Amino acid sequence: MAEITSPSPYRRWRKPPLIKNPWLRWGVVIGALVYLALAISSVSVDSARIARGLERGGRMIAAFLQPDFVSRWDDIQIGVLESLTMTVVSTIAGVLLSVPIGLGAARNIVPTPIYLICRGIITLSRTFQEVVIAIVFVVMFGFGPLAGVCTLAFATIGFLAKLLAEDIEEIDPAPLEAIRATGAGWLKTITYAVMPQVSARLVGLSVYRFDINLRESAIVGIVGAGGIGSTLQTTFNRYDYDVAGAILIIIITLVMMTELVSAQIRKRLQ
Amino acid sequence: MPVRIANNGKIWQRYDTTTRLRLWGGWLGGTVITLICWQLIANRTRWEFAADAPRQLAIFLQRVFPPDWSYINQLWQPLWDTLTIATLGTLLAVIIALPLSFLAARNTTPHPVIRYLTLLIIVVSRSVNSLIWALIIVAITGPGVLAGIIAIALRSIGFIGKLAFESVEETSREPVEAITATGASRLQVLSYSILPQVMPSFAGISIFRWDINIREATVIGLVGAGGIGLNLNATVNLLRWDQAGMIFVVIFGLVLISEAISARVRQAII
Numbered sequence: 007m008a009e010i011t012s013p014s015p016y017r018r019w020r021k022p023p024l025i026k027n028p029w030l031r032w033g034v035v036i037g038a039l040v041y042l043a044l045a046i047s048s049v050s051v052d053s054a055r056i057a058r059g060l061e062r063g064g065r066m067i068a069a070f071l072q073p074d075f076v077s078r079w080d081d082i083q084i085g086v087l088e089s090l091t092m093t094v095v096s097t098i099a100g101v102l103l104s105v106p107i108g109l110g111a112a113r114n115i116v117p118t119p120i121y122l123i124c125r126g127i128i129t130l131s132r133t134f135q136e137v138v139i140a141i142v143f144v145v146m147f148g149f150g151p152l153a154g155v156c157t158l159a160f161a162t163i164g165f166l167a168k169l170l171a172e173d174i175e176e177i178d179p180a181p182l183e184a185i186r187a188t189g190a191g192w193l194k195t196i197t198y199a200v201m202p203q204v205s206a207r208l209v210g211l212s213v214y215r216f217d218i219n220l221r222e223s224a225i226v227g228i229v230g231a232g233g234i235g236s237t238l239q240t241t242f243n244r245y246d247y248d249v250a251g252a253i254l255i256i257i258i259t260l261v262m263m264t265e266l267v268s269a270q271i272r273k274r275l276q
Numbered sequence: 277m278p279v280r281i282a283n284n285g286k287i288w289q290r291y292d293t294t295t296r297l298r299l300w301g302g303w304l305g306g307t308v309i310t311l312i313c314w315q316l317i318a319n320r321t322r323w324e325f326a327a328d329a330p331r332q333l334a335i336f337l338q339r340v341f342p343p344d345w346s347y348i349n350q351l352w353q354p355l356w357d358t359l360t361i362a363t364l365g366t367l368l369a370v371i372i373a374l375p376l377s378f379l380a381a382r383n384t385t386p387h388p389v390i391r392y393l394t395l396l397i398i399v400v401s402r403s404v405n406s407l408i409w410a411l412i413i414v415a416i417t418g419p420g421v422l423a424g425i426i427a428i429a430l431r432s433i434g435f436i437g438k439l440a441f442e443s444v445e446e447t448s449r450e451p452v453e454a455i456t457a458t459g460a461s462r463l464q465v466l467s468y469s470i471l472p473q474v475m476p477s478f479a480g481i482s483i484f485r486w487d488i489n490i491r492e493a494t495v496i497g498l499v500g501a502g503g504i505g506l507n508l509n510a511t512v513n514l515l516r517w518d519q520a521g522m523i524f525v526v527i528f529g530l531v532l533i534s535e536a537i538s539a540r541v542r543q544a545i546i
Contacts, residue, residue, distance in 0.1 A: 224405060238408065
């Protein structure tokens with residue numbers, strides 16, 4: 007734009023600002039700057055500690071580049087197998103739980119009390135991070151993968167049931183009316199009018215959630231809920247960075263593989 | 277629609293025989309895999325503890341309710357830290373991810389090799405959970421808010437980068453051609469034709485991730501990376517469930533508020 011010579015320097019074109027109202031725009035800018043200043047000043051930086059840490063970081067990177075799969079292979083194997091099985095079982099269980107709750111959370115097909123209960127469950131599940139939920143399930147079931155399965159299944163509800171409910175609320179009402187007009191009961195209406203409209207997306211979302219559950223199954227072990235997470239944390243506590251590197255490589259590979267497969271499946275479903 | 281002839285007339289079926297066999301085989305295979313996985317988990321579960329779960333839940337609820345309301349006075353600082361971790365972490369990620377997204381998008385990348393390198397960075401960042409990033413960073417910088425900010429940023433780069441480069445790839449060609457036709461340089465084309473098209477979705481993605489990061493920031497303290505998770509870890513280790521209950525309440529409130537803010541802002545932008 008620089009080549010354009012305008013008749014008067016005051017009439018140069020400017021990009022329109024993102025927020026039109028100048029008061030609001032400057033208010034947002036100043037507020038953001040004040041907040042940033044406060045936030046940054048509240049972060050304490052211990053430079054001596056970081057200097058020592060950088061040296062350790064160097065060793066860590068060196069160790070990551072020579073991962074040690076062998077010396078703790080038994081622990082790694084158990085952890086990875088646990089993570090994978092937890093993912094499979096919790097996704098299936100989560101989908102089975104999400105379908106009724108998702109149906110219950112769709113305003114157009116259920117009475118208000120059921121709607122509120124199901125929405126409550128979804129909000130509860132969505133609000134808490136998986137690890138926080140895992141703490142509660144570990145208290146209930148003791149240490150081990152069962153707590154992890156319950157955690158991930160519960161967390162799946164918050165994701166899947168919410169999106170399913172939103173889908174159901176947006177379905178084409180004509181088939182619903184048609185099936186109702188035949189005198190079909192609630193269950194038959196769901197089977198013949200609602201599910202056919204949402205099932206393809208439900209499968210896609212379930213596959214996507216499988217991905218997420220695999221990622222999360224790698225960390226719930228930090229609070230004792232099974233999977234590779236506890237092994238990983240132990241290796242960090244013991245400074246076994248070469249073993250940690252091996253575990254990280256396995257996790258990244260697994261996640262990338264499932265992501266590729268799930269992307270393929272979802273593409274084919276559309 | 278396949279029709280089968282039976283002895284008392286035609287029978288309508290949704291699928292032909294091969295499809296039905298294939299579906300049936302898929303269901304059977306899925307069920308078998310799930311059962312095998314469940315078997316592995318069941319073997320690694322101490323059932324005498326799991327059987328106790330309802331009683332444990334009752335005891336847990338008794339200890340959590342009523343929460344220790346006065347504990348809130350010690351939670352303001354951790355709350356502020358959590359907010360700081362999420363906000364500064366997201367900001368750092370945005371600053372790094374947006375340039376990356378232009379390098380990764382097919383229509384703006386300077387060279388395919390750079391594109392693949394950027395995609396690799398994005399994939400690695402996405403595949404590792406915030407909590408695992410936190411484990412790594414805490415080993416380097418020592419425990420504290422700074423570690424949390426970096427961990428959150430490292431995880432968010434991949435998330436923001438991926439969604440952002442996809443939206444860059446979806447931009448319309450025409451403004452690009454129009455600006456190029458004026459003789460603008462590459463950078464000018466970027467800032468006057470592509471940036472205005474993707475700005476709203478960049479802002480939306482960042483706010484969305486900020487909302488997720490609030491949730492993540494509540495738990496990374498479990499491995500020492502600052503925020504309210506530190507208190508959660510301490511109270512759980514000391515079995516002060518009434519204080520843990522207060523933390524659950526605070527997290528619930530924080531996440532609900534941030535979700536509402538993020539939804540409002542995204543609605544205003546898009």
